[in-house]
Every structure is written in structure tokens, then in C-alpha cells.
Amino acid sequence: MQKATALATQKTNPTAAKTKVxxxxxxxxxxxxxxxxxxxxxxxxxxxxxxxxxxxxLSQLFY
Structure with missing residues (x-):
């Protein structure tokens, strides 16, 4: 759930999303x-x- 939330912000704030993931x-x-x-x-x-x-x-776990 947390990863989904972080990825949802990827388009609006890619830096924050990358940091969160x-x-x-x-x-x-x-x-x-x-x-x-x-x-x-x-x-x-x-x-x-x-x-x-x-x-x-496995890519889904790491990225």
C-alpha cells in the first residue's frame, strides 16, 4: 500500500516518489x-x- 501511494505521486513529484520507494x-x-x-x-x-x-x-520488490 505504501509503495502504491509513493508511485501515485511519481508523475507529480518524481523526486519525492523515488525517495519514498x-x-x-x-x-x-x-x-x-x-x-x-x-x-x-x-x-x-x-x-x-x-x-x-x-x-x-522481483523487480516489483526492488523498484
Whole structure:
């Protein structure tokens, strides 16, 4: 829900939207870091696509 709100403002205020999504991704990574092992977190972050893609499900988590 928070990401949807941030993306809704993308057309009117792209800088704020990018900052908000970045904070959400950072928070996700931080929270995952408390429940995953270092190896698991490394594998997860290695899955990050190089660029956003509408067809890549993981892209929706990272971008």
C-alpha cells in the first residue's frame, strides 16, 4: 500500500516518489536482515534486476 501511494505521486513529484520507494526498499532490506542469515540476505540481494521490468516479479520488490 505504501509503495502504491509513493508511485501515485511519481508523475507529480518524481523526486519525492523515488525517495519514498528507496526508503521502503531500504526498510525491507533492514527487516529481512533481522530474520535471514547473512548468506540468505546475500542471495536475495543478488537477485535484484539491473533495471525495472513489468514482467519480472522481483523487480516489483526492488523498484
Amino acid at each position: 528507496g526508503k521502503l526498499v531500504s526498510g525491507l532490506k533492514s527487516n529481512l536482515g533481522t530474520i535471514l542469515t547473512v548468506a540468505q540476505l546475500s542471495k536475495f540481494t543478488a537477485l535484484k534486476p539491473a533495471a525495472p521490468s513489468a514482467t519480472n516479479v
